[in-house]
Amino acid sequence: MAVIVRIDVELAKRKMSVGEFAERVGITPANVAVLKNGRAKAIRFTTLDAICRVLECQPGDILEWVED
Amino acid sequence: MSESEHLLPAEPSDTARSRAAVWTLRALLLVLFAIFVVVEVSALSGDLVERVDITRAVEGIETTALTVTVVVSLCVQVVIVCIWRLLGFVTRGEIFSAQARIWVDAIVVVVGGACLFLLAVLVLALADGRDPVWPVVLGLAATFTAVCALLMVVMRALLRRATELRTDMEAVV
Numbered sequence: 001m002a003v004i005v006r007i008d009v010e011l012a013k014r015k016m017s018v019g020e021f022a023e024r025v026g027i028t029p030a031n032v033a034v035l036k037n038g039r040a041k042a043i044r045f046t047t048l049d050a051i052c053r054v055l056e057c058q059p060g061d062i063l064e065w066v067e068d
Numbered sequence: 069m070s071e072s073e074h075l076l077p078a079e080p081s082d083t084a085r086s087r088a089a090v091w092t093l094r095a096l097l098l099v100l101f102a103i104f105v106v107v108e109v110s111a112l113s114g115d116l117v118e119r120v121d122i123t124r125a126v127e128g129i130e131t132t133a134l135t136v137t138v139v140v141s142l143c144v145q146v147v148i149v150c151i152w153r154l155l156g157f158v159t160r161g162e163i164f165s166a167q168a169r170i171w172v173d174a175i176v177v178v179v180g181g182a183c184l185f186l187l188a189v190l191v192l193a194l195a196d197g198r199d200p201v202w203p204v205v206l207g208l209a210a211t212f213t214a215v216c217a218l219l220m221v222v223m224r225a226l227l228r229r230a231t232e233l234r235t236d237m238e239a240v241v
Contacts (some may be wrong), residue, residue: 033239042240 005035005043005065010055025050090155104115104141111137129199136189140209143182150175164231172227174222183213 011021022029027047034040048059055062109115111134148169157168190206193199 028241035241040239040241044240047241 002065002068004038004066005040006062006064007032007036007051007055009058010062014055017053021054024054074092086220087159090159094152094155097148099154101145104145104148108138108141111141129202132189132193133202136141136206136209139185140182143178146178147175150178163227164234169224169227169231172220172224176217176224178219179213183210183217186210186213 007021011018013016020031022032025032025047031040035043051062052059073229114211154163154168156169157163157165162168186206190203190210193203193206
């Protein structure tokens with residue numbers, strides 16, 4: 001998967017735990033793990049919207065494309 | 069946001085209606101199963117022959133007719149059991165699984181088998197040529213079971229597709 005989701009940095013900046021992040025975004029901690037280790041095949045825009053709202057960032061701040 | 073809310077959110081009335089349908093169906097299946105048990109018992113005990121007026125039937129048709137009745141009754145009962153199990157999957161929300169598809173396959177096999185059985189008896193009855201009505205009855209029954217079998221084949225394909233879609237959606241965060 002060439003798209004990496006970098007939420008660790010943003011979580012650390014806000015000193016937010018994975019559990020709190022998951023609850024505020026409305027996904028399970030398991031799904032957060034799936035996002036973090038690149039196993040997610042797709043993400044809903046509603047989820048992305050919630051993530052950006054909670055982390056107060058832009059999609060580009062957490063999404064990065066790398067060459068396979 | 070729970071997973072089920074992302075998938076087409078069901079209206080409360082939808083869920084209530086389908087639950088009512090499932091339980092009504094279960095009750096009717098029980099009644100139907102019981103009816104066929106009675107049919108089988110009376111067929112095997114010789115009661116059926118006396119009750120149904122087969123005076124116009126040619127000798128020998130009786131045994132075949134009874135065999136067909138018992139075999140068809142058994143097939144119907146097996147299908148009822150399969151449907152019952154599938155309803156169990158539905159109520160537990162596990163209908164989109166490989167295990168559920170096994171029971172659908174079973175229905176297809178049993179109904180298809182019943183159809184082939186009826187066709188075989190039909191061929192024998194036509195070759196026999198004594199009673200004119202019996203082949204018509206068999207032909208109707210064979211057509212009906214063929215329609216049911218093919219309908220189940222279509223349903224199976226739909227279930228497979230729905231399972232694929234559900235699996236895809238579960239991989240979406």
